[in-house]
Amino acid sequence: MSASSLDEGGQARFEQAVLPQLDAAYNLARWLTRNGSDAEDVVQDACERALKYFGAFRGGDAKAWFLTVVRHACYDWLKRNRPAEIVPGDQETIESVPDLTAATPEQMALRNASSSALAEAIAALPLGYREVLILRELEELPYREIARVVDIPIGTVMSRLARARGLLQRSPVLRAIRERSAG
Numbered sequence: 001m002s003a004s005s006l007d008e009g010g011q012a013r014f015e016q017a018v019l020p021q022l023d024a025a026y027n028l029a030r031w032l033t034r035n036g037s038d039a040e041d042v043v044q045d046a047c048e049r050a051l052k053y054f055g056a057f058r059g060g061d062a063k064a065w066f067l068t069v070v071r072h073a074c075y076d077w078l079k080r081n082r083p084a085e086i087v088p089g090d091q092e093t094i095e096s097v098p099d100l101t102a103a104t105p106e107q108m109a110l111r112n113a114s115s116s117a118l119a120e121a122i123a124a125l126p127l128g129y130r131e132v133l134i135l136r137e138l139e140e141l142p143y144r145e146i147a148r149v150v151d152i153p154i155g156t157v158m159s160r161l162a163r164a165r166g167l168l169q170r171s172p173v174l175r176a177i178r179e180r181s182a183g
Contacts, residue, residue, distance in 0.1 A: 010054065014054045017065075018062065021066040024066075024067060025047075025066060028067055028131070029043050029046070032075075041077070042077050043070065046069045046072075050069045063145075067139070067149045071131065117173045117176070121171040122134075122168070125164055130164065132146060133168075
């Protein structure tokens with residue numbers, strides 16, 4: 001579907017609502033697919049879907065609305081390409097993030113390693129936990145909006161977020177970084 005299916009006012013509203021959300025859309029898609037190229041494909045699909053169904057958008061939080069579309073596009077992509085990832089693996093263990101406030105070259109190197117380890121630990125989270133963590137911590141959505149995007153009760157948002165944080169605190173990847181910084 002093309003933008004020509006919207007009248008000029010509709011196209012302007014679409015652009016005003018969706019274009020500012022593209023970075024957040026890519027961020028969510030990249031974390032869910034764990035691949036930048038796949039995320040670009042998902043976001044493109046999500047934009048096409050958003051354009052097609054933009055008539056159903058009645059205002060409100062455009063970011064939450066568009067991230068819902070992105071999430072659905074991600075899950076459809078995952079079902080086609082990586083169906084095993086949709087089932088959460090509760091048995092995964094992950095460890096906590098060290099306090100990295102120092103400025104020596106050694107500590108800066110440790111900070112860079114820790115950032116990489118944190119990204120690895122987040123990517124290892126089961127999909128359901130990862131998406132809630134990304135929406136809350138990186139996209140800074142309130143619990144109510146996360147519940148709307150993910151289509152789960154707000155209590156489930158809070159429990160998944162707590163579980164995701166707990167898994168990160170037990171991450172073996174991050175434990176190794178913590179041990180290096182202590183030693």
